């Protein structure tokens with residue numbers, strides 16, 4: 492279970508603290524999925540970064556299955572994030588010099604057993620996203636949609652509890668966006684993750700069982716679970 496309790500986040504700026512999140516609350520259980528919409532600059536990415544342990548909250552508490560990751564030291568926090576959180580960004584963020592299979596195995600580089608222990612899983616995920624014939628391709632040799640499919644496989648390779656997607660279809664044409672969204676939702680269901688999707692697409696937002704918008708630093712649920 493992911494729990495955000497009265498989470499606030501402000502960034503220090505030359506003009507003073509910029510308050511982005513204010514007493515935001517969220518509870519998501521295993522298998523649940525939530526979309527978040529809201530205008531640019533409202534703090535959607537910030538909320539994902541705090542939930543995904545990339546940014547500490549300024550106040551409040553974030554727990555994943557009861558554990559407070561921000562109580563860990565830096566090294567343990569990085570290991571926790573690697574093990575429990577998968578990110579899919581708007582820009583795929585693949586390593587250009589690595590093959591498709593190597594990119595999916597990047598999180599396994601610092602996981603127990605190393606890449607060898609996770610290769611079968613990586614290959615299976617790449618088959619699940621329809622890229623089993625592209626294992627040796629470099630990112631530059633893939634279409635935008637294919638790159639996002641690799642990013643989804645990479646996010647899932649270590650079986651994370653939490654799958655976070657920040658405008659995952661933002662750079663894609665409508666048809667490709669639909670395919671990528673289909674895969675994201677199908678794999679979320681299969682893997683029983685907690686899924687949070689930030690999107691500007693009303694069509695994608697509406698496909699998630701729970702829907703919210705970020706408004707004045709708080710999450711407002713617009714349809715109940």
Ligand code: ADP
Pocket residue numbers: 502503504509511529530531532533534535536537538
């Ligand atoms: P969204 O994803 O909804 O567009 P963000 O979470 O990226 O919004 O940003 C929310 C606000 O916080 C914006 O005004 C942005 O300029 C500011 N912001 C984001 N990251 C930082 C940072 N590291 N330092 C200072 N301000 C930031």
Ligand code: MG
Pocket residue numbers: 535536537657
């Ligand atoms: Mg953003």
